[in-house]
Amino acid sequence: MAATYDTPSAQLAPVTVKRPGPSHLGKILTYIVLTVGGLIFAFPLFWTVSSSLQTWQELRSFTLHFLPEVPQWANYAKVFDAVPFARWMANSFLLVAIAVPGTIITASLTAYAFARFDFFGKNVWFILMLGTMMIPTQVTLIPQYILFFKLKLINTYVPLTIGAWLGGGAFMIFLLRQFIMSIPRDLDEAAVIDGASPFTVLWKVLLPLMKPALTTVAILEFMNIWNEFFAPFIYLNRILLYPAAVGMRIFQGIPLENTEPRDHLLMAAAAIMTLPVILLFIVAQRYFIQGVVLSGLKI
Amino acid sequence: MAATTTTSRFDVRAVVRRELAPRKRWQNIYGYLFLTPWLIGFLGLFIGPGVTSIYLSLTKYDVLSAPEFIGFANYVKMFTDDPLFWPSIWRTAYYAGVGVPLGVLGSMFLSILLNNKIRALPAYRTLFFMPSLVPIVASVVLWKWLLNDDFGIVNQGLRNLGIMDPPGWFGDRRWAIPSLIMMGLWQGIGGTRMIIFLAGLQGIPEELYEAASIDGASAWSKLWNVTIPLLTPTIFFNMILGIIGGLQTFTAAFVATEGGPGFATWFFSLHLYKQAFDYWNMGYAAALAWFFAVIIVSLTVWQMRLSSRWVFYYGG
Secondary structure (H helix, E strand, C coil): CCCCCCCCCHHHHHHHCCCCCHHHHHHHHHHHHHHHHHHHHHHHHHHHHHCCCCCCCCCCCCCCCCCCCCCCCCCHHHHHCCCCHHHHHHHHHHHHHHHHHHHHHHHHHHHHHHHHHCCHHHHHHHHHHHHHCCCCHHHHHHHHHHHHCCCCCCCCCCHHHHHHHHCCHHHHHHHHHHHHCCCCHHHHHHHHHCCCCCHHHHHHHHHHHHHHHHHHHHHHHHHHHHHCCHHHHHHHHHHHHHCCHHHHHHHHHCCCCCCCCCEEEEHHHHHHHHHEEEEEHHHHHHHHHHHHHHHCCCC | CCHHHHHHHHCCHHHHHHHHHHCCCHHHHHHHHHHHHHHHHEEEEEEHHHHHHHHCCCCCCCCCCCCCEEHHHHHHHHHHHHHHHHHHHHHHHHHHHHHHHHHHHHHHHHHHHHCCCCCHHEEEHHHHHHHHCCCCCCCHHHHHHHCCCCCHHHEEEHHHHHCCCCCCHHHHCCCCCHHHHHCCCHHHHCCCHHHHHHHHCCCCCHHHHHHHHHHCHHHHHHHHHHHHHHHHHHHHHHHHHHHHHHHHHHHHHHCCCCCCCCCCCHHHHHHHHHHHCCCCCCHHHHHHHHHHHHHHHHHHHHHHHHHHHHCCCCCC
């Protein structure tokens, strides 16, 4: 059922290539497709940065400027003057700081229960949990909104982060459960014979081995929270509480009547908002790819 | 994959037998102890609200006054007396029906290319992966600029190529959904889904390729007769998740066009949102949500049924 465990190195192999390549012609074609495709995929990112460093007059002229005449680094400062973008970014970081530990802790606990204990009703709970992935969020949205409204939790971060502290979502639990199942039980049993409690087994034996999967979960949760638009949009209605994703829409939506065009500033804001995710990915990418590959997302 | 096998080959009697078998007490105690946080969330944030929303769907409710029971009137209304209901369904189906298969196949072919022994592989992978890191709202702002009617680089380029009347993209009723699909493909093709395909490719036993080589198969025939059939479980998995997600698309359409122009991107989730939070028709919105859930679950179950015809489990 789950990924079977051979040796760690055999499972790490996915990231490296093992197959003999195609013919010469095929290889050249592959390079051409990948290079052209790669340039097309990268272009919008290049264009964000380039546009963010131009003046609006340059952007709104009918001759194309691929690069700014003089890089306008001041555009980045102007974003922070135009809207409370620093505050919005800080709010996003705060939400991440609340949610990521919650997901890591509670999804690990749940995954541990499903992977290692044989309790009454386990399979039923497990299937129900997977079933939650199928049900659209809109089904629970309205009663949840009313619940948080009645509890006077509108304009707090509770509705946005409580899920992370209550299991962190079926996908994360499933990912960690698959990973735990690929760790041989002998390791747990050896620890139990040495007198370890189930908590100690999780803490001392499993969690250290789960580092790639936990990093994956942390990155995915970071990205979920950073990306999340809908929940903060409906649960928050004070501008200074907004995370960057919602703030960005406000910035985009300010009517142009009394201000000069601000495409350059919007591009700068988009770049600012994307930077933390890219930095995180660069730092953690080795673990991230291993985690996805190892966590039985291997199908 | 485990999830799909457990649900598709589900033997009720075996499960019941297993559940009723006696087990050690500490297995129960610790099992439930570790399960508790999720269980609270499941009951409090999922089952509770889910059941409540069934009830609300049978009422007229504006949050301020108490819900008023009206039977199935909300369900009747959506089919007979809501001019935006069917259009929102067709638009959602168009978006997901075109965008998801293109995205899944795109990721598959990209992963096959990136699974070759080529130079600078990590650089290529990073190049394709980067767009998936861009937050959706930032991506919308960026694409609205790229596709800006007058000053966007795409239209400027098209004009330079002699197309003097390029599409208005997000501002054009016919092009608004294709614009969203394009943006979705840019973000999705090289992302996590592609990595899942890479993992699937690595799981294909080497012997099969060796055997094919001995039989004199060309690279092309290996692709069609070995690689793609063995990737069908991965395609299936990604299609299921993709369709569930694609049908629920909200943020991109809401931020890019707010359902416009002229309701061209008025997706179902947007319709539901407007009913709930602009008009405070909470009862009606709950009915819409349950209808939506039934559609999504039926589609998923139908795909699972259909899967036995085309998904090939090697050695399983």
